[in-house]
Amino acid sequence: MENGVAVRHKGVFTAEVLSNQQIRECYYRLNLVLDPIGSRFFEQVVPGQFLEIDLSGLSLPPERHIPAELRDIAARQVLLRRPFSFSDVVTTPTQDGPCVKLEIVYCVLGPATLRMMTLKSGDVLSLIGPLGNGFKIFQTLKLAVLIAGGMGAPPLLHLGGYLRRHFPAVETICFAGARSCEDLPFTLKIGNLTGLVVDEFDTLGVASQVATDDGSAGFKGFVTDCVRHWLENHTIKPEETMIFACGPEPMLAGAARLAADFGLACQVSMERMMACGIGLCQSCAIEVKKGKTDETEYKLCCKDGPVFDSRNVIFQVQP
Ligand SMILES: Cc1cc2nc3c(=O)[nH]c(=O)nc-3n(C[C@H](O)[C@H](O)[C@H](O)COP(=O)(O)OP(=O)(O)OC[C@H]3O[C@@H](n4cnc5c(N)ncnc54)[C@H](O)[C@@H]3O)c2cc1C
Numbered sequence: 006m007e008n009g010v011a012v013r014h015k016g017v018f019t020a021e022v023l024s025n026q027q028i029r030e031c032y033y034r035l036n037l038v039l040d041p042i043g044s045r046f047f048e049q050v051v052p053g054q055f056l057e058i059d060l061s062g063l064s065l066p067p068e069r070h071i072p073a074e075l076r077d078i079a080a081r082q083v084l085l086r087r088p089f090s091f092s093d094v095v096t097t098p099t100q101d102g103p104c105v106k107l108e109i110v111y112c113v114l115g116p117a118t119l120r121m122m123t124l125k126s127g128d129v130l131s132l133i134g135p136l137g138n139g140f141k142i143f144q145t146l147k148l149a150v151l152i153a154g155g156m157g158a159p160p161l162l163h164l165g166g167y168l169r170r171h172f173p174a175v176e177t178i179c180f181a182g183a184r185s186c187e188d189l190p191f192t193l194k195i196g197n198l199t200g201l202v203v204d205e206f207d208t209l210g211v212a213s214q215v216a217t218d219d220g221s222a223g224f225k226g227f228v229t230d231c232v233r234h235w236l237e238n239h240t241i242k243p244e245e246t247m248i249f250a251c252g253p254e255p256m257l258a259g260a261a262r263l264a265a266d267f268g269l270a271c272q273v274s275m276e277r278m279m280a281c282g283i284g285l286c287q288s289c290a291i292e293v294k295k296g297k298t299d300e301t302e303y304k305l306c307c308k309d310g311p312v313f314d315s316r317n318v319i320f321q322v323q324p
């Protein structure tokens with residue numbers, strides 16, 4: 006038995022911007038409310054699914070707000086929709102049906118996300134979704150180990166809240182890693198007993214630990230080494246435990262190796278450049294094992310993923 010599989014229906018909807026706030030130097034939090042039909046489609050959305058937003062009509066922010074390293078590419082046209090996952094989805098029942106609010110945490114790193122900085126309350130966006138297959142939650146799950154690398158954090162924040170709401174008996178701990186403290190899309194604070202924790206997870210009632218490559222916050226080293234250390238010092242029942250990982254591919258490959266070393270199941274949310282987002286253009290291929298044979302085949306990240314069983318993925322880079 007499993008929960009968390011994708012909602013099969015998708016469509017093109019509008020969403021109104023409620024707010025768009027800067028949370029760290031290059032990170033913003035965008036809150037949207039979907040139109041009534043879109044709300045029906047997104048009501049059952051699960052963590053790990055995503056949407057594609059049309060940002061082609063937006064203008065660039067004033068030059069003084071464009072980071073120096075992005076000035077050369079800022080003026081490039083934004084023809085294709087851009088994929089984003091959710092850090093939170095809240096559904097409120099109303100007399101006219103559900104009203105769905107989405108939260109997206111985005112990192113400004115190119116022409117489309119630069120334009121997103123200019124979004125303000127009342128602006129209306131066109132989006133396609135919900136897309137892809139999210140994380141699967143098995144009924145046997147008792148311990149969820151979340152591993153977030155850099156911008157991989159948003160869907161795991163959604164997953165943390167989803168588990169608290171729908172599977173309160175599941176013990177959940179999130180390990181958030183980044184190159185350095187400034188690269189974490191989170192607010193850090195000192196926990197009561199545990200040292201540095203992530204405020205956003207703490208608010209949800211989810212335990213957390215921080216790792217940075219340069220040691221500027223929390224554990225010094227790769228987040229997967231931090232998890233390894235934690236697993237070595239805890240009694241884990243593999244049949245009741247699942248790793249959920251989202252972040253850069255070397256980190257996902259590291260999570261897959263960690264899971265194999267400890268005999269744990271692991272789901273990884275893969276990232277590929279996406280053009281159409283709906284399985285038409287073939288631009289987001291992922292090499293996976295074909296059944297139990299040594300042969301491989303290609304699946305589409307946007308349609309068959311982005312979440313895959315880590316044992317099936319042929320990673321393009323090693324941890
Ligand atoms: C399923 C999915 C969910 C995502 N969720 C989020 C999210 O919640 N928050 C967020 O900030 N971003 C998310 N992204 C990434 C986001 O789509 C890109 O950052 C965005 O499209 C960049 O657009 P741009 O025009 O600003 O920059 P671009 O010029 O398109 O890209 C800037 C740089 O980022 C790299 N890049 C862009 N997209 C990807 C990708 N998909 N995989 C690997 N490298 C990439 C490019 O190679 C380039 O070097 C997600 C991507 C996918 C596929």
Ligand code: FES
Pocket residue numbers: 278279280281282283284285286287288289305306307308
């Ligand atoms: S993005 Fe077009 S097939 Fe996946």
